[in-house]
Amino acid sequence: MGEVRNKQIIFNNFITGVPKETDMGLKEGKIKLEVPQGSGAVLVKNLYLSCDPFMRGRMREYYDSYIPPFVPGSAVEGFGVSKVVASDNTNFKAGDLVSGITGWEEYSLIQRTQQWRKIQQADIPLSYYVGLLGMPGFTAYAGFYEVCSPKKGECVFVSAASGAVGQLVGQLAKLYGCYVVGSAGSKQKVDLLKNKLGFDEAFNYKEESDFDAALKRYFPQGIDIYFDNVGGTMLDAALLNMKIHGRIAICGMVSEQSLSEPKGIHNLYMLITKRITMKGFLQSDYLHIFPKFLEQIVSDYKEGKIVYIEDMNEGLESAPAAFVGLFSGKNVGKQVIHVANE
Template sequence: MTLFNRETTEVCNKQILFKDYVNGFPKESDMILSTSAKIHLKLPEGSKGVLVKNLYLSCDPYLRSHMTKTEGGQFESYTPGLPIHGLGVAKVLESGNSNFKKGDLVWGITGWEEYSIINAPETLNKIQHTDVPLSYYTGILGMPGMTAYVGFHEVCAPKKGEYVYVSAASGAVGQLVGQFAKLSGCYVVGSAGTKEKVELLKNTFGFDEAFNYKEEQNLDAAIKRYFPDGIDIYFENVGGKMLDAVLSNMRVNGRISICGMISQYNLEKGEGVHNLLSMISKRLHMRGFVVTDHYHLYPKYMEMVIPLIKQGSIRYIEDIAEGLESAPAALVGLFSGKNVGKQVVVVAHE
């Protein structure tokens, strides 16, 4: 419970601190729940930043990349002893930036804490549509939604009737790619790691077929079973053995959009891929992308997806963890497939 001091406007600010750099799979003990920090609910004099109350936090596999000590590169390392940061939804309490005012709802990079001062407000996006769940801005209306849109529509340029395969298909991105594929008139198959998730793909998200990759002794044979004529589009979320099996089952002029490789994030040395010769013989186009390079397309994406949500033409499943203290377990659970749908942490209800 947050304790208020009416005279100083100083409150306790519960935080999730990063303990130290991680090797292998992250553990809950790599993060520390702190209840000792305090914060003044007022910006420092002359600040151009934004003071926010955090409402929802997004748990995403890419956060693992911040937990390794690196210099340069795409992902800046977390600093031991400081709060973890990532995407979230928040309410503006005070603003020193003309683009935001008190009461605005925003999504973007924030801290894993109850209150944050955002000194780089250009990382925030003002929420325009408040007639949909605010938590959606950690998922379908935020980074994962944009990732699915860019990777499928912009990178792969689908055509009606094409054969689409999505790995990690029940996650924050995969569930959307499959539905975008169906809306584009494609045949789509997804893979996931439990019977429950396989049923979700077929019965809720409308995939034509789905299979549990953990039950398959031979991934190449499994993919051939569902794609006897080959794959036109593969949306890559897994990497390693899965990518290797897919490469030999692609059709001529197939496209592979590389969104993530969750099977490789916790390995000191990544698995090798052996079927790259297929890239030549089948004239494949394989492209990795980082969604932040494409945020200029966000208005175009919103024009497409908001009507689909309101019409009920697209479904989005969230796995909700209540309370900031639940964040470490929620993040760690991503790497063993515990989440069903988009993993969201509720810090506070608006």
């Protein structure tokens, strides 16, 4: 096989503050469609790429996270759906559809394949394997069932509720028999939560001057479970409104991720007075239940019990703007980049 064009989105340098499109650049190179013998590597053609808030943490120079920083001058990395072009790995063969961490580029040579998965469900949109059936979907599943320990009839609050994770948490909670309220950042998103995703109530946090008062309006008896995707002042208000023995799952802190000096949480004393359990988690801690997750969510989706909303951008060139848009709430649903067809 000869050389082909390989467009890449390059990470320019470490950043402080909110990501900007200029923190990344488009570069065009060449790549050979072959894999070095004995390398155990896999060469893939990238079809869909995922934009996720956790990637902001990889744009910091210092290493204080569960995943190392990006390398300046190299391609951005994230979850993707790809097709195997060539393989020196017995687990994968040319033509396989796979999902895992890949480069923001047309073709990627993958050395670390430990957490790569083959895709079997051909009758479900391929892009769902970076959303509903990928890391965000599994985060919602593991976070709700394993961290939140739900009981039927409980009151559940979900922030960033129309995003990649929140939209599924709300639907799982409804299927479980809970009362569910979500917050989001626009009228359109609030309408989606109530009319398409089946939340009992939803509110636009940008229209609320007092989050404590807003939560008291929707949860007059208090909150049993808060699934937190944003941190900051919303977490502070939720602490005031938790019931005794309430549970808070800390999934993400998108409001804090770009701040050089996070504002801090003031109402932590509530953890004592209300005996609240607050736990941070990573989906990778629960991989032993991934097969169970896949079976349940595929079944629920096919039976029409679950819907999933995507925000699809066309072309690799659109990736920087799509990623940056996450931090101002431009996306409606799971943000995905369509790079190429099979």
